[in-house]
Amino acid sequence: MNTTSSTNPATATVAAAGIGIAELAYYLPPDRRSLAELHRDGLLSGSVDTLASFGFQYAHLANGETHLDMAVHAARDVLDRSAIDPAEIGLLLYATALTSSATMAANRAAERGSVLRLDTVAECFQYPASTLQAELELTRAAVAGVDQQGCASLMAAMRLGRAMLVAEPELGAVLCVSADAFPSNEPRDVVYNIVSDGACAVLLRSAARNRILACGHVTKGSYWDAAALEPEVIAAYFPTARNLILSTLARAGLELDDIALVIPHNVSRRSWEILCGLLKLPQDRVYMDNIARVGHTVAADNILNLRDAIDEGRVAAGDKLLLFTFGFGLNWGCMVVEH
Amino acid sequence: MATMLITGGSGAIGAELVRRLVAEPKADRIAVLTRAPGAARQAMLLESWRAGAKVPVGFVRGSMLTLADAAADMRADITHVLHLAADTRFSAPPEELRAANVDGTAAVLAFAGRCPRLSAVAVASTVYVAGLRQGTVREPELEHEAGFANAYEASKHEMERITRAAMRDLPVAVYRLSTAIGEEATGKVTSLNAFHTALRLVYGGMIPMIPGAADTPIDVISTDYAARTIQHLLGERFQAGATYHLCAGTSAPLLGDLLEASMRIMRERRPAWRKRAIEMPVLADERTYELFARSVLESGDPMMIAAAQAVESFARQLTRPKVFDTSEADAVLAGVTARPDSMQLCEDVIRYCIENEWRAAA
Numbered sequence: 001m002n003t004t005s006s007t008n009p010a011t012a013t014v015a016a017a018g019i020g021i022a023e024l025a026y027y028l029p030p031d032r033r034s035l036a037e038l039h040r041d042g043l044l045s046g047s048v049d050t051l052a053s054f055g056f057q058y059a060h061l062a063n064g065e066t067h068l069d070m071a072v073h074a075a076r077d078v079l080d081r082s083a084i085d086p087a088e089i090g091l092l093l094y095a096t097a098l099t100s101s102a103t104m105a106a107n108r109a110a111e112r113g114s115v116l117r118l119d120t121v122a123e124c125f126q127y128p129a130s131t132l133q134a135e136l137e138l139t140r141a142a143v144a145g146v147d148q149q150g151c152a153s154l155m156a157a158m159r160l161g162r163a164m165l166v167a168e169p170e171l172g173a174v175l176c177v178s179a180d181a182f183p184s185n186e187p188r189d190v191v192y193n194i195v196s197d198g199a200c201a202v203l204l205r206s207a208a209r210n211r212i213l214a215c216g217h218v219t220k221g222s223y224w225d226a227a228a229l230e231p232e233v234i235a236a237y238f239p240t241a242r243n244l245i246l247s248t249l250a251r252a253g254l255e256l257d258d259i260a261l262v263i264p265h266n267v268s269r270r271s272w273e274i275l276c277g278l279l280k281l282p283q284d285r286v287y288m289d290n291i292a293r294v295g296h297t298v299a300a301d302n303i304l305n306l307r308d309a310i311d312e313g314r315v316a317a318g319d320k321l322l323l324f325t326f327g328f329g330l331n332w333g334c335m336v337v338e339h
Numbered sequence: 340m341a342t343m344l345i346t347g348g349s350g351a352i353g354a355e356l357v358r359r360l361v362a363e364p365k366a367d368r369i370a371v372l373t374r375a376p377g378a379a380r381q382a383m384l385l386e387s388w389r390a391g392a393k394v395p396v397g398f399v400r401g402s403m404l405t406l407a408d409a410a411a412d413m414r415a416d417i418t419h420v421l422h423l424a425a426d427t428r429f430s431a432p433p434e435e436l437r438a439a440n441v442d443g444t445a446a447v448l449a450f451a452g453r454c455p456r457l458s459a460v461a462v463a464s465t466v467y468v469a470g471l472r473q474g475t476v477r478e479p480e481l482e483h484e485a486g487f488a489n490a491y492e493a494s495k496h497e498m499e500r501i502t503r504a505a506m507r508d509l510p511v512a513v514y515r516l517s518t519a520i521g522e523e524a525t526g527k528v529t530s531l532n533a534f535h536t537a538l539r540l541v542y543g544g545m546i547p548m549i550p551g552a553a554d555t556p557i558d559v560i561s562t563d564y565a566a567r568t569i570q571h572l573l574g575e576r577f578q579a580g581a582t583y584h585l586c587a588g589t590s591a592p593l594l595g596d597l598l599e600a601s602m603r604i605m606r607e608r609r610p611a612w613r614k615r616a617i618e619m620p621v622l623a624d625e626r627t628y629e630l631f632a633r634s635v636l637e638s639g640d641p642m643m644i645a646a647a648q649a650v651e652s653f654a655r656q657l658t659r660p661k662v663f664d665t666s667e668a669d670a671v672l673a674g675v676t677a678r679p680d681s682m683q684l685c686e687d688v689i690r691y692c693i694e695n696e697w698r699a700a701a
Contacts, residue, residue, distance in 0.1 A: 047639075050637050050638070050639075053637060054634070054637075192638055220615075220616045222614050222615045222616060223615075230640065231545060231640055231642040231643040231646070232543075232544045232545065234547070234638075234643060235544055235545050235546060235547040235643075235646075236544060236547070236617070236618065237547065238547040238548055238621060238631075239547055239548070239618035239619065239620060239621045240618050242621050243618060270630075270634050273630060274627060274630055274631050274634065277623060277624060277626060277627025277630065278548065278621050278623055278627055
């Protein structure tokens with residue numbers, strides 16, 4: 001399925017609504033290990049040299065912290081930065097890539113020798129999103145989970161959040177939170193990238209900056225068993241990525257030359273070098289600094305990178321930014337934002 | 340009357356050519372050199388050739404390197420030598436390619452030189468002796484410094500050099516063919532090559548990108564066209580010292596059009612394939628493609644490596660667009676045989692491959 005939004009006349013409606021990323025924050029657990037340390041600790045299945053050549057150096061590991069702990073960190077940061085009254089938030093969207101992160105039992109895996117194991121049916125009804133709403137005192141917020149889109153889940157949540165604000169302005173603000181902690185003791189390299197734990201949060205509302213101009217999303221369900229179709233997944237990635245980026249830009253009425261900075265996922269520097277070649281995009285217009293120092297956070301790459309790019313002065317007011325992500329499922333997500 | 344010796348007669352073009360030659364009473368005898376006359380394909384070919392043949396045809400057992408012994412008893416009668424045999428594997432070890440294509444041709448030419456009644460030697464070559472040249476490639480041209488996309492091209496270039504040298508003493512003509520992909524109208528494929536392999540990988544969703552530009556010509560011909568032009572040039576218009584391009588030339592389909600047609604046909608012919616939502620490969624510049632290919636090698640994934648290597652064997656050729664000028668061939672073939680619509684040929688072949696699950700006909 002290939003869907004996009006912001007086509008006419010919807011473009012005018014959304015642009016008028018001026019929904020944007022009013023505030024954003026991320027959280028990374030403090031345990032940071034180099035590739036050599038990950039190898040030493042038995043947390044790599046592939047070659048250190050290959051991963052290094054693909055641009056990776058470090059990963060963050062959530063030792064003892066759950067995905068929910070990290071989500072609370074990131075969400076509180078956004079609420080503090082924005083100084084919003086939690087009661088103003090009408091919708092909380094909790095996005096996760098890993099199925100384990102959609103449960104409260106994520107940290108049991110290592111003890112039980114499995115990635116995820118629930119003991120009772122009742123546990124199937126224990127939702128981290130509800131827990132998060134209570135923890136943050138978002139008393140007016142309706143709650144929903146967004147998942148099954150791999151590392152594109154957060155972008156899907158942002159897209160849904162924006163659409164909800166357009167459809168129901170009385171929601172006031174939407175808080176999108178995403179957090180994932182990889183099962184402990186599992187290798188950290190997945191399809192030639194290094195996975196970090198982390199979380200991020202985004203406050204969507206009518207905003208003067210980071211206005212969302214267009215969104216695009218492609219799902220290719222035939223690749224649902226990504227691990228069994230790894231070569232096909234890699235082959236599908238590049239043409240679909242290129243086509244989605246160009247089609248999303250077109251729906252924003254922009255061209256690649258209009259984009260000041262691409263805010264990428266961190267699924268390997270090498271993949272971006274190749275994608276830049278296919279798009280004829282200079283690599284210095286892609287913010288790749290975090291690929292080496294953080295690795296690929298399942299939950300938070302785009303927001304992590306956007307936050308750091310802003311804080312480092314890489315983004316000026318009025319700059320057009322392109323956020324792009326990819327998740328198992330398979331899912332590709334793209335968003336054009338005006339800072 | 341004539342005795343004709345043919346090498347490579349059991350290949351896709353050779354088999355069709357022999358079928359045509361035995362049907363016209365222009366030779367007393369046709370002998371086809373083969374290394375394994377008992378093999379099933381040879382037996383089948385012999386049966387099909389002999390059905391309705393006006394000329395006796397049979398196999399001579401031997402290789403190019405043992406030709407002098409294998410065909411010793413017919414040497415005095417031979418008037419025509421048609422040398423089609425070649426090792427066409429792009430990725431084969433250079434020494435194997437050289438042994439077959441250079442040493443083999445040298446042996447055939449040496450044998451021809453000892454045939455007292457010899458009147459014509461036709462040597463099949465490839466338009467890709469032009470290697471990595473760009474622009475217009477003319478028929479008389481051979482030498483260049485552009486290099487080659489693979490060891491096959493290099494071996495055929497060296498083969499042409501020794502063939503041209505032999506022109507001083509022998510009545511030799513060179514027929515450069517482009518990629519023969521199948522039969523006209525039916526699209527039937529009797530021998531799979533890089534063209535079919537690449538499309539099969541596209542069909543399998545294993546090719547994310549292809550080096551080249553949308554307007555890069557992809558020169559392909561039908562096996563029928565190759566056979567009937569060689570038949571005419573050898574039988575009716577033989578000219579010693581000539582080199583002809585038997586190819587699509589300016590009517591070659593363009594890479595972008597070919598890919599779009601391929602995707603359209605795959606969608607039309609295989610509804611189940613549509614579910615996979617496979618995208619058309621992106622056309623990449625050489626540097627980007629090489630970075631991708633290097634990454635695949637570093638990944639160590641055997642399936643991805645196999646797919647990348649299949650493309651790698653001709654990848655550099657796609658980044659050096661060229662048009663093979665056919666002026667000299669057109670001058671002698673005008674009004675005799677029509678060049679098929681290359682795009683239609685491609686579409687027919689793709690349909691055949693899909694319907695036959697990428698297996699060549701017996």
